[in-house]
Amino acid sequence: MQTLEIEDLRVTLDCEGARQYRKVSYPVRYGLYSEISTPRFVYQFNRNGEVKFLQGRRDGWPHPAEWLKRTPGNDWLYYSAGEYAELHNLTGEFYLPCPSYASNALLGGDPFSQPAVRAALDSLGPLWKRLQRLATAGSPPEARKFLARAAQADGLCLRRRAQRLHEILGCRPSVLPPDARHADYDVLPVVVADGCAANCRFCRVKSGRAFRVRDRRDVLEQIEGIRDLFREDLVNYNSVFLGDHDALRAGPDMLESAALEAYERLGLARSRLAGANLFLFGSADTLACSSEALFERLDRLPFNTYINVGLESPDEESLKELGKPVSSAVVKEAFERMLDVNRHYSRIEVTANLVFGQGLPQGHLPAVSELLSTVPERTCVKGAAYLSPLVWGERPDGRERKRLLDAFRQIKFTSRLPVYLYLILRL
Structure with a gap:
């Protein structure tokens, strides 16, 4: 690590962050x-x-322990601390990533409407x-390579790289598995199957494509x-997302082949982060009929x-309504198969999604x-249930939000599995 003073900028090169993802109530950076x-x-x-994190330093910033994070899809997320204990109880995390686009969030407000957050994003241009000026003159030689690279990765470049990512995949993944929170949603995506066999009527993230x-x-x-x-940023990743909405249905040969090829060719064994994670979605009928060999x-x-x-x-009536x-x-x-x-596989954890919200039959929540x-x-060592609120875009008003959270807490209180809110985030 080397720190240089350039005009009123303090430039620190090659910082080393944590090497293992942790659930902590203070800001942590990972990798290099x-x-x-x-x-x-x-x-x-x-x-x-490429700029990845951005944080204000003055009194106008909403909270000294909150920050902005940019995704490979060029979305900005605002990481809100909220009330640590309550947020951890609801989500399993100490921070809530608030997206700048429509989602199913019950929590978090609208940080992107705050002047300090807008000013931070406006400061990038x-x-x-x-940086472009400093990279050619007026900076120490040891900083010029970094400054030139950062100047080149401007707004237009970042948009083009995000577009290129989606071109490579042949789609834009509209939702990441909730378990990707264990890697702070930093995943390398590989699509092994398009579409979904179910295409449920209620789903707001389906592609509409046939499987x-x-x-x-x-x-x-x-x-x-x-x-x-x-x-060069591959060293900062240790997780792969096999997409899209029902990768489990792609079968054992495809899943094994894709996972191993990604592990080898993307150099996950050389990651700065400990361990390696594989995330994917599956449908109820796919899981129920999957073989032990898989x-x-x-x-x-x-x-x-x-x-x-x-x-x-x-609930049968609720499934028809959905x-x-x-x-x-x-x-x-x-669920029993989950x-x-x-219980039987040490390196596999299956979690479940369930929905809750207005308009569902009375038998659903019971x-x-x-x-x-x-x-x-004896089966509760692993696994969790994620409850996805049936809201989209505008957050519910105070009364409806309280009703939904009360329903969530009631389910969580009686459950023998951990229960968390499911926040829909895209790539």
Whole structure:
């Protein structure tokens, strides 16, 4: 690490952050990065010179322990601290990532409407122009390479790289598995299958495409494209997301092949971060009918594998209302299979999605409570249930928000599995 003073900028090169993701109530940075501090803001850049974190330094900033984070899809998230104990109880995390786009969030307000947050984002344009000047003159030689790279990765460049990411994948993943929170949603995506066999009527993130498994050549081309796009910053990733909405249905051969190719070609063994994670979605009927051979092969991979399964409701009438084309018997069978997999495979964790909100039949919440409260205690070492509120875009008013959170807490109180709110974040 080296720190240089350039005009009123404090430039710190090659900072070393934490090497393992942790659940803590204070800001932590991971992997390798560089930093520029001005009197008003702190900017942190990844190994490719792309700005990734941004934080205000003056009194107008909403909270001294909150920050902005930019995703590979070029979205900004505002990490809100809220009330630590309450937030951790609701989400399993000490910070809430608030997206700048429509989502299903019950919490977090609208930080992007605050003048200090807007001013921070507006400061990037002048900063890039200034770095361009400093990279050619007026800066120490040891800083010029970083300054030039950071200046080149300006707003237009970042938009083009995000567009290139989605071109490589052949789509824009509209939602990440909730378990990706364990890696702060920093995942390398590889799409192994398009669409979803169910295309449930209630779903706001479905692509509408029919389910189709990609061929292996396409998957390998994606991995090569991801390697070329992320370049030097690959060392800051230890997690892969196999997309899209029901990768589990792609089958054992595709899943094993894609996971191993990604692990090798993306250099996860050389990551600055400890361990390796594999995240994917599965549907209730896919999980229920998956063979033991599939899980045996996944368990042998060099990953901790997290499979998030959409159950939605164990109530027959509610499933019909949601437009989910499975029976309550299949949902309950999938739930039992989830518990069984979690009990028998040390490197696989299956979690469940369920919904709650207005307009559902009266039998929905009692059925959810019964499902989660009757889990045998010996099966509760792993696994969790995520409850997704059926809201989108504008947050509910105070009364409706309280009603939804009361319903959530009631389910959480009686459940023998951990229960958290599901926040929909895209890539």
